[in-house]
Amino acid sequence: MSSLPNGERAATVLSAAASLAASAMLFRTIASDLVPGEVYGYFSSTLHNIFRYLSSQHTIIIEEFKGNQGHTVNELIEAAEVYLGTKTSPAVRKLRVGKDEEEKKLAVTIDGDEEIVDVFEDVKVTWRSISRQVESLGFGNMGGEGRTFWLEDPDETVWSEERSYELSFNKKHKDKVLNSYFPYILERAKAIKEESKVVKLHAVNTHHGCWRDAIILDHPMTFQTLAMDSELKMALLEDLDNFVKGKAFYKRMGKTWRRGYLLYGPSGTGKSSLIAAMANHLNYDIYDMDLTGVRSNDDLRLLLLAMPSKAILVIEDVDCVVNLQNQEDNEEDREDREEATTGEPYNPWDEDGWVTEDEVEAENQVTLSGFLNLINGLLSCCSEEQILVFTTNHREQLDPALLRPGCIDMEIHMSYCTMSAFKQLAWNYLGLYDHPLFEQIERLMGEVKVTPAEVAGELMKSKDAGVSLQGVIEFFHKKIEQNEAKAAKDNGSTKGLENI
Numbered sequence: 001m002s003s004l005p006n007g008e009r010a011a012t013v014l015s016a017a018a019s020l021a022a023s024a025m026l027f028r029t030i031a032s033d034l035v036p037g038e039v040y041g042y043f044s045s046t047l048h049n050i051f052r053y054l055s056s057q058h059t060i061i062i063e064e065f066k067g068n069q070g071h072t073v074n075e076l077i078e079a080a081e082v083y084l085g086t087k088t089s090p091a092v093r094k095l096r097v098g099k100d101e102e103e104k105k106l107a108v109t110i111d112g113d114e115e116i117v118d119v120f121e122d123v124k125v126t127w128r129s130i131s132r133q134v135e136s137l138g139f140g141n142m143g144g145e146g147r148t149f150w151l152e153d154p155d156e157t158v159w160s161e162e163r164s165y166e167l168s169f170n171k172k173h174k175d176k177v178l179n180s181y182f183p184y185i186l187e188r189a190k191a192i193k194e195e196s197k198v199v200k201l202h203a204v205n206t207h208h209g210c211w212r213d214a215i216i217l218d219h220p221m222t223f224q225t226l227a228m229d230s231e232l233k234m235a236l237l238e239d240l241d242n243f244v245k246g247k248a249f250y251k252r253m254g255k256t257w258r259r260g261y262l263l264y265g266p267s268g269t270g271k272s273s274l275i276a277a278m279a280n281h282l283n284y285d286i287y288d289m290d291l292t293g294v295r296s297n298d299d300l301r302l303l304l305l306a307m308p309s310k311a312i313l314v315i316e317d318v319d320c321v322v323n324l325q326n327q328e329d330n331e332e333d334r335e336d337r338e339e340a341t342t343g344e345p346y347n348p349w350d351e352d353g354w355v356t357e358d359e360v361e362a363e364n365q366v367t368l369s370g371f372l373n374l375i376n377g378l379l380s381c382c383s384e385e386q387i388l389v390f391t392t393n394h395r396e397q398l399d400p401a402l403l404r405p406g407c408i409d410m411e412i413h414m415s416y417c418t419m420s421a422f423k424q425l426a427w428n429y430l431g432l433y434d435h436p437l438f439e440q441i442e443r444l445m446g447e448v449k450v451t452p453a454e455v456a457g458e459l460m461k462s463k464d465a466g467v468s469l470q471g472v473i474e475f476f477h478k479k480i481e482q483n484e485a486k487a488a489k490d491n492g493s494t495k496g497l498e499n500i
């Protein structure tokens with residue numbers, strides 16, 4: 001046992017440690033001074049390889065940028081960030097949280113130097129996030145997609161953060177990690193982003209023949225709140241879900257991964273509401289195309305090509321596009337008219353042998369058959385996972401070409417309000433399952449047709465269930481009276497005609 005007092009003993013220990021460190025440094029300096037560089041390098045890399053060989057672990061590094069210039073953001077690092085954001089544990093001390101307007105949920109990512117353990121098919125993978133400050137000349141990076149920026153002065157230097165991930169796992173699983181785990185992460189990250197994305201509505205910019213900047217579709221309608229025949233609703237939901245899962249099926253059949261629906265029924269029966277419910281259910285954006293506003297087949301082609309997958313193309317009131325349906329007949333009429341005016345056979349060529357401007361314009365006009373040819377030809381090879389929805393209030397006026405399978409695969413009749421639809425509306429607006437006045441309403445519903453929109457309008461007038469339902473009953477009576485008055489008037493005018 002030392003007989004030195006405590007203070008002196010500590011001083012002795014410190015001075016011994018200092019001299020040991022100094023000796024180690026001196027030894028390293030002498031070794032690197034005396035041993036030639038190549039030999040020193042050879043030994044150190046051999047030692048490193050021996051350690052690597054002896055270790056059962058394999059390490060993969062995922063860097064933020066890839067490519068020769070190192071300016072292309074690595075897709076895998078972004079996918080890893082999204083994926084690891086769902087794998088955080090209380091042990092992770094630092095997280096980055098953000099949300100942009102186009103996301104429904106918060107985006108969580110790990111920040112700084114952190115470690116996360118993930119298990120994939122019994123393979124334990126340890127992730128380490130590394131962030132380091134790098135000096136860059138002429139361009140800067142603020143981290144993340146598209147955040148590389150060029151500086152005005154190319155000689156200016158900025159410091160920016162560069163992220164990377166280091167994964168380690170048992171080396172016997174190297175193939176599994178490369179061939180199954182990474183593709184799984186890419187898929188999962190895509191799905192996580194899809195779940196979080198908000199639904200948007202795109203409309204055509206008729207001046208420029210392109211899609212306008214989209215707006216967020218904040219439509220509350222869902223299949224839970226939509227009032228329609230419950231069997232039809234179930235059938236449609238099943239059809240949509242089968243479509244989403246049908247990639248392999250469509251590929252096997254050699255068919256384009258696309259499904260067409262026709263929604264028909266009177267105004268106010270919920271066709272637009274159903275489209276919103278479909279978009280919310282699938283989380284697909286809506287591309288609302290007014291075909292009469294599309295100037296030419298060329299514009300139409302570009303618009304269709306610009307539509308991504310997971311999209312719903314909506315052509316509303318397709319019966320009103322009557323000119324479009326008859327455009328080919330109109331074309332013949334135009335030629336006949338010109339022949340009658342000029343008294344000469346119709347000639348599409350000018351005196352220099354060029355096709356006239358009128359002719360070019362007429363040729364380029366959008367027609368229904370042109371539209372159908374485009375979606376069956378061009379779209380079928382350039383797109384997938386798209387839904388076409390046509391709506392009409394007058395199914396009987398549609399061109400039979402449109403109703404052929406391959407264009408419209410399922411027809412959905414949106415009918416006047418039925419009792420089951422009424423109950424759904426009463427639940428939506430008043431939170432009612434049942435009420436003594438329902439019986440009277442059911443009886444009246446057998447006497448007169450009302451649309452769900454009309455019923456919804458009445459139910460909205462009061463929060464008091466009794467007052468609101470009484471309002472619906474009065475509405476029914478008024479409608480019956482109006483119908484009777486109209487029938488009497490029509491009857492009167494027919495009798496009048498008979499007497500002539």
Ligand SMILES: Nc1ncnc2c1ncn2[C@@H]1O[C@H](COP(=O)(O)OP(=O)(O)OP(=O)(O)O)[C@@H](O)[C@H]1O
Binds near residue numbers: 227228272
């Ligand atoms: N089936 C329904 N379920 C729930 N609400 C409905 C339904 N039908 C109509 N409504 C209500 O009525 C409003 C108008 O309906 P919607 O625009 O969907 O009808 P529509 O058939 O598309 O009419 P239009 O043919 O005139 O475009 C909706 O915003 C909704 O509040």
